[in-house]
Amino acid sequence: MQIARHIYSTHIEEDPATFGAMHPGGTQIYFVGDPSERMVVVDSGEPYRSWARQILAYHAELGRPRISAILITHGHGDHIGGLDRLQESFDCEVRCHPRLEPRLTHQLGPGVVRGLAEQETVDTGGDVALRAWHTPGHEDDHISYHLPDDGAVFSGDTILGNSSSSVRNLKQYMESLETLARLNPGILCPGHGQVIRNGAARIAWYARHRNEREGQVLAALAGGAGTVDEIVAAVYPRDLADNLRGAAARNVRTHLQKLVEEGRATESSAAYDLAADGGGR
Numbered sequence: 001m002q003i004a005r006h007i008y009s010t011h012i013e014e015d016p017a018t019f020g021a022m023h024p025g026g027t028q029i030y031f032v033g034d035p036s037e038r039m040v041v042v043d044s045g046e047p048y049r050s051w052a053r054q055i056l057a058y059h060a061e062l063g064r065p066r067i068s069a070i071l072i073t074h075g076h077g078d079h080i081g082g083l084d085r086l087q088e089s090f091d092c093e094v095r096c097h098p099r100l101e102p103r104l105t106h107q108l109g110p111g112v113v114r115g116l117a118e119q120e121t122v123d124t125g126g127d128v129a130l131r132a133w134h135t136p137g138h139e140d141d142h143i144s145y146h147l148p149d150d151g152a153v154f155s156g157d158t159i160l161g162n163s164s165s166s167v168r169n170l171k172q173y174m175e176s177l178e179t180l181a182r183l184n185p186g187i188l189c190p191g192h193g194q195v196i197r198n199g200a201a202r203i204a205w206y207a208r209h210r211n212e213r214e215g216q217v218l219a220a221l222a223g224g225a226g227t228v229d230e231i232v233a234a235v236y237p238r239d240l241a242d243n244l245r246g247a248a249a250r251n252v253r254t255h256l257q258k259l260v261e262e263g264r265a266t267e268s269s270a271a272y273d274l275a276a277d278g279g280g281r
């Protein structure tokens with residue numbers, strides 16, 4: 001379906017019984033540019049034949065525009081899995097974060113993959129261009145793509161349509177949210193879930209949510225909680241479902257890692273505590 005002047009998407013439903021549980025709202029593969037001229041594709045989906053078939057059928061529905069490049073948001077399997085089949089069909093370049101370039105070159109062969117420098121632009125056809133912004137946090141090799149002409153950002157897994165994102169490095173992630181906020185997008189086109197029409201507000205909500213959680217973790221440390229389990233018990237509801245407890249613990253660990261990186265908490269072998277000088281804050 002058409003999302004904005006230069007943006008089209010095919011939405012891939014997922015079986016909630018399998019990995020659909022990991023991707024609430026399914027997966028979006030975007031075509032950007034002018035269907036009567038040429039376009040680029042954002043991400044390639046899982047390595048399943050049925051997914052590639054759906055993406056190629058949508059390309060046919062758009063009138064088979066020439067595809068000049070597949071742009072990758074990050075190197076997780078659900079974003080690069082379809083590359084083999086799609087790159088061969090489109091006979092196009094693949095652009096990605098420089099950190100991901102060696103791995104994809106190994107997969108696709110020499111001369112196909114080119115890294116994208118920070119703020120490098122990619123011509124999409126239709127007289128518009130995307131600009132690459134390095135947005136680490138969900139993953140080291142994450143890029144978000146800004147299409148100023150449509151006021152849109154392709155946010156990969158940094159911002160999702162139907163859920164909050166998993167974060168590997170929270171300090172980098174919060175900086176990446178600031179980068180996206182400065183772009184002030186009207187539309188966010190996430191890797192999974194529904195397109196977001198109040199983009200800037202959603203970015204602010206994501207940042208606020210993480211800051212509130214950080215405040216709760218700091219309060220738990222100040223109140224004497226010292227282990228991840230104790231902090232989870234202090235911060236999360238007492239009746240938290242067992243299957244969410246692991247995710248809660250992971251989330252608390254990313255907050256602690258950020259506070260340690262910032263010198264606001266210290267870590268000993270098994271426990272965390274507030275830094276003696278409060279990290280200067």
Ligand SMILES: [Zn+2]
Pocket residue numbers: 076078079157191192
């Ligand atoms: Zn993903």
